[in-house]
Amino acid sequence: MKPSLRTILLIALIIIALIAPLQIATQTYLLHIIVLIFSFAALAQSWNLLAGYAGQPSLGHALFFGMGAYTAGILTLHTEYFKTNPWPSLILGGFVGALLGIAIGAVCFRLRGPYFALATLAATEVARLIVMNSEFTNGAIGITIRVPPPITTPFFTIDFTEKLPYYYITLVIMILSFYAVYTLSKSRYGLLLRSIRDDEDAAMTLGVNAFRLKLFTMFISGFIAGVVGSLYAIYISYIDPAMDPGGVLTLFTSIEPVLITIIGGAATIIGPLIGSVIRVGVGEYLRVIFGWRAGMDLIFFGLIFLIIFFLARKGIWGLIRSRIKIR
Amino acid sequence: MVVLGDLLSSIVVHGLMLGAIYATIAMGMSLIFGVMSIKNLAHGDFAVLGMFTSFWLFTLYNISPLLSIPISFALFFCIGMILTRFVFKHVIGEMLGSIILTFGLSIFMENVMLLFWGGDYRTIPVEFGKYSFGPISVGGSYVVAFVLTIILIILTQLFLSRTKIGVAIRAVSQDPEAAESLGISSNTIRLIGGGLGIALAGSGGAILALIYYIYPYLGILLTLYALIICVFTGLGNVAGTIFGGIIIGIVQAAATIQLPYSLTPVVGFILFLLVLIFRPKGLFTRG
DSSP states (O other): OOOOHHHHHHHHHHHHHHHHHHHSTTOHHHHHHHHHHHHHHHHHHHHIIIIIITOOOOSOHHHHHHHHHHHHHHHHHHOSHHHHOOTHHHHHHHHHHHHHHHHHHHHHTTSOHHHHHHHHHHHHHHHHHHHHTOTTTTGGGOEEOOOOOOEEOSSOEEOTTSSHHHHHHHHHHHHHHHHHHHHHHHSHHHHHHHHHHHOHHHHHHTTOOHHHHHHHHHHHHHHHHHHHHHHHHHHHOEEOSSOTTTOTTSHHHHHHHHHHHHHHOTTOSSHHHHHHHHHHHHHHHHHHHTTTSTTHHHHHHHHHHHHHHHHOTTHHHHHHHHHHTOO | OHHHHHHHHHHHHHHHHHHHHHHHHHHHHHHHHHHHOOOOTTHHHHHHHHHHHHHHHHHHHOOOTTTHHHHHHHHHHHHHHHHHHHTGGGGTTOHHHHHHHHHHHHHHHHHHHHHHHOSOOBOOOOOOOEEEETTEEEEHHHHHHHHHHHHHHHHHHHHHHHSHHHHHHHHHHHOHHHHHHTTOOHHHHHHHHHHHHHHHHHHHHHHHTTTSOBOTTHHHHHHHHHHHHHHHHOTTOTTTHHHHHHHHHHHHHHHHHHSOGGGTHHHHHHHHHHHHHHOTTOTTSOO
């Protein structure tokens, strides 16, 4: 079988992504931005699955992300084992996110459209206020996570004070989440999700169990967001519940994947990555330029976002796609 | 017990007064949702802008904060019309689009205010004496604010129920196409409805400035309260918002007895979730 152009392109891209950081390993700031881009692309992809494909616009992804982060944080705070090896908390954080997703979904999926969005928003606020006032989670002070000790193998040593390991971890997690959403969206399941998005009542009359499908979607979406949150906490090595923007449980964090997906293009696989490059890249750039004045970068970002919103309603990938007529 | 009783009733009275102001802001949000199906996440920021308007008119030109309430009403009416004409128009009826657009607007506004005026907590240093109702004593500014709020709410209600334009606004809220077919220009009505909605936020903010701290990031909290109130009463149900506002005001105030202050909004949000789940069409609607 002859591989298609797309497959070759994809493999080439992945090889470049694997080799490229070795060339720029000394430019830690650039690597830092790329790590953030990958993390937020994965987070946005989880939102994209739920909102773009299934049509359930959650405004509460900070809950899954933040609770994933807190899983890592609480485990390292209260147990000795996780202080030296926080990595299992990635999976645990994922499951915490997924279970929360199911719980929220079971309650909130009675609601449609705007009401669903508001309910997820309220649930996140409740979680944030409780976490900020609880001793167990260190309250508003947040949790500091120690840098994981280096892992030594016979051939090389992985030093987690450097950015490079995180580059590969986030790259892998991003690729996995993109692959998962891609496979799901191309399957029968993806078709069913789109049928719910376009007309839930019609889909249900045709025998689609919308509630169960939405719950499953919430599970996957929450899992991805939880893993990313957990990893983000270990990478940044500090969990801040409150600061707005930047706090893991704030409304701003919930909106982040929404902005990224909408900028890149909802219900497209590549959209979240494009959006993330723009959101994180432009965001960091603006912060560097306007660092002297708090909030200035966000003003400009707000403006850029509004302009993009008006110029390309289907996102940047939607715009590109309509111009060059690819499927 | 007597002391606790007094404390409780004092808290309830203050909650009621604060709740009435939240209700005015929520009325504006409800109105905008009614005529345009737009959930305005920047609504609270307009209220904060109203607070700042009042603050600066007082600080710079020594204009009484009472006078700046009608001033900000007029000012924000114009702002609302401009906004409707050039911004909101593009997302009428789009649920997700409007949320995203207005959230972008909210980030923009909050940070512009932060940039120009800093993040300090400010108050307008005006005293209105103190009033006592039996054992309860209430600050004069609370009483003045409450009376003004009630006047504003009554005027808005009269406008919506007694004038031709007000009835047209309600008609467009219920069914834009039917309203169009009866010769109502829904574009004009949306312009007025949008203007009035933002004006209610701005003047509500100007009233709130009498009794509350003024700082740029207050907007998001006000937006959330307004959303809670609107959902309590059903989005688009303008008349019911006053009850929603009072409920939320009293509940929040009562929660301060048992809970630490920073945790009190939780009660409101939990109530909000319960209402959403069990009465998604609002507390005061049938079915």
